[in-house]
Amino acid sequence: MxxxxxxxxxxxxxxxxxFNEGNYADKVIQQLLKRDKRWGARDRAFVAETTYDIVRWKRLYAEIGDVKEPFDRDNLWRMFAVWATLKGIKLPDWKYFENxxxxxxxxxxxxxxxIRKFKESIPDWMDELGEKELGNTVWTKEIAALNEQADVILRVNTLKTTKEALQAELFDLDVETEFxxxxxxxxxxxxxxxxxxTDAFKNGFFEVQDASSQLVAEFLNVEPGMRVVDTCAGAGGKTLHIASLMENKGQIIALDIYANKLHELKRRAKRNGAHNIETRAIESTKVIKKLYDKADRVLIDAPCSGLGVLRRNxxxxxxxxxxxxxxIKATQQEIxxxxxxxxxxxxxxxxxTCSVLPxxxxxxxxxxxTSETGKNFTFVKDNKVLAHKSGYDGFYMALLERKQ
Structure with missing residues (x-):
């Protein structure tokens, strides 16, 4: 290369x-890819994947390059040289790569x-916590899996198309997929x-959604005609999946404390042809209390550490x-x-949650x-999804049923 x-x-x-301004990697890369209209697909892939690679292996590359934060530009070029050397890429004769x-x-x-914390490029505290909660053997496998590049997975919007039809449409665009x-x-x-x-995306035929995340809506056992509340809906990835499983029949109430995320959900719902979603911003506890004892199904996709989705973040x-x-653990219990x-x-x-921590x-x-509120519920089943076993994001979901 x-x-x-x-x-x-x-x-x-x-x-x-x-690294120095604390900006989110996905947003930075979105901006970088708009820098030069002459860049082709290969150029854009190089910028995105190289940036993500060096972010992922920051601690390892900094240790090898013997550089410390905050990184000045010379430090960053040194880390880049480490990345290129380990990839077997010949360094050009530029001043940044001298000596x-x-x-x-x-x-x-x-x-x-x-040494695992260097090999997997993670902070000491994270390595200690992972080992404490999952045990040495499982944590070693899990953190290695969470450092692999995530696959791109689509969720077919069955309100508008079928898996077979979408696969054929994408194949005509030279985009090959597998079930x-x-x-x-x-x-x-x-x-x-x-x-x-693609037109398929613009027409709402699919959303990009990791395979593990797609298990959550299925776990909720929704049926057409039900009243379902998605309590931490965000921009609505799982809400839209629920809408397709309900065949647009019944009512989905999408709640979130961030109104701007619900605006994005409305836009996506329109593209998806999902008409049974009502959004409500949680501006006070009244919004919650009005729904007490009213829902057939409730999804709590709780805020969490996000340790299960490190591959994409x-x-x-x-x-x-x-x-x-x-x-966040205190917040999870309150919710x-x-x-x-x-x-x-x-x-x-x-x-x-999209965490792997018990x-x-x-x-x-x-x-x-075991709490006063929880004594009205029985545990039905749960699913602990680990990245090293599934090949996809780490996730957790538990199904509970309210008794008389």
């Missing part, structure tokens, strides 16, 4: 914004690869491609702090206590079930 100066500069500019110790880089990599066993509405891209520019490794996890009261007698509730998952459910 030959390195092109303007593409490498874009990567360095992006890393400056992510790069190629053999020393490979030697340091071999040495550091024996996934046990994921009834999923198509996996065989190669990464910008599917957002590698910068979260550097933004996340241990005190945030403690705070469970309050939002569970919307479930009717004989109705069902799903509590879900303290955010089954421990929260256990605590809820």
């Amino acid at each position: 030959r390195l092109h100066r303007n593409l490498c500069f874009a990567v360095i500019d992006g890393l400056t914004l992510i 790069t110790p190629t053999r020393k880089i490979k030697g340091r990599f071999d040495e550091l690869s024996k 996934l066993k046990d994921y009834p509405n999923a198509l996996k891209l065989k190669e990464r491609s910008n599917v957002f520019t 590698p910068d979260a490794k550097w933004k996340l702090q241990p005190d945030f996890i403690e705070k 469970l206590q309050q939002y569970s009261r919307m479930v009717k007698v004989d109705g069902q509730l799903v509590y879900a 303290s955010e998952n089954q421990n929260q459910v256990d605590e809820f079930l």
